[in-house]
Amino acid sequence: AQKVTQAQTEISVVEKEDVTLDCVYETRDTTYYLFWYKQPPSGELVFLIRRNSFDEQNEISGRYSWNFQKSTSSFNFTITASQVVDSAVYFCALSEGSRAAGNKLTFGGGTRVLVKP
Amino acid sequence: DTAVSQTPKYLVTQMGNDKSIKCEQNLGHDTMYWYKQDSKKFLKIMFSYNNKELIINETVPNRFSPKSPDKAHLNLHINSLELGDSAVYFCASSQDRLGTPGETQYFGPGTRLLVL
Numbered sequence: 001a002q003k004v005t006q007a008q009t010e011i012s013v014v015e016k017e018d019v020t021l022d023c024v025y026e027t028r029d030t031t032y033y034l035f036w037y038k039q040p041p042s043g044e045l046v047f048l049i050r051r052n053s054f055d056e057q058n059e060i061s062g063r064y065s066w067n068f069q070k071s072t073s074s075f076n077f078t079i080t081a082s083q084v085v086d087s088a089v090y091f092c093a094l095s096e097g098s099r100a101a102g103n104k105l106t107f108g109g110g111t112r113v114l115v116k117p
Numbered sequence: 118d119t120a121v122s123q124t125p126k127y128l129v130t131q132m133g134n135d136k137s138i139k140c141e142q143n144l145g146h147d148t149m150y151w152y153k154q155d156s157k158k159f160l161k162i163m164f165s166y167n168n169k170e171l172i173i174n175e176t177v178p179n180r181f182s183p184k185s186p187d188k189a190h191l192n193l194h195i196n197s198l199e200l201g202d203s204a205v206y207f208c209a210s211s212q213d214r215l216g217t218p219g220e221t222q223y224f225g226p227g228t229r230l231l232v233l
Contacts, residue, residue, distance in 0.1 A: 035222075039158075043229075044227065047222075047224075050221050089158055095218060103220060104165070104173055105222060106162075109157075
């Protein structure tokens with residue numbers, strides 16, 4: 001069975017600090033997909049990134065970067081030079097690669113990031 | 118030009134009532150989903166449909182019944198509402214033309230349901 005753990009429930013930083021969100025996953029599939037979503041205070045779920053299990057390259061998008069390490073089953077997310085607008089709950093999610101799994105997303109419990117001015 | 122839309126945004130109702138939440142996507146996607154987010158922000162899948170066919174049916178009380186009149190719509194009907202049904206319900210869609218796993222799911226704005 002698939003499982004996603006986000007051990008940090010809440011992180012508070014001061015603006016311009018960097019913040020790293022941890023995500024550890026469990027799956028028996030060799031093919032799987034990892035995602036990050038952002039849920040700002042307004043409540044919608046915003047897609048940030050998708051990664052497949054065969055692509056371990058780290059990715060950078062503006063102030064956001066992701067570190068995928070299969071050896072430790074982790075897919076961590078870093079916000080560099082945080083801003084108040086980054087305040088949100090961030091979810092890591094996993095989809096297994098088999099058709100039987102039906103593209104079911106299993107979410108972690110979320111990490112609330114509070115960026116103070 | 119909203120990609121995935123849900124109505125209503127808020128729903129307040131009495132225990133025992135029956136209610137429906139509608140979802141529509143204009144992305145041309147083949148698969149649609151319903152997720153439930155509880156008061157602790159935990160998100161869990163309920164159902165998914167691919168081209169009007171039920172694909173995922175998690176352990177959900179049979180008071181919940183999804184209905185997909187076409188691939189652009191997936192509605193959620195809930196009978197005999199209970200206090201524990203209070204949550205935010207999210208609709209999502211993805212492009213899974215051949216049932217390809219791992220496609221990105223795009224979410225609607227959510228429907229906040231409060232059962233009194």
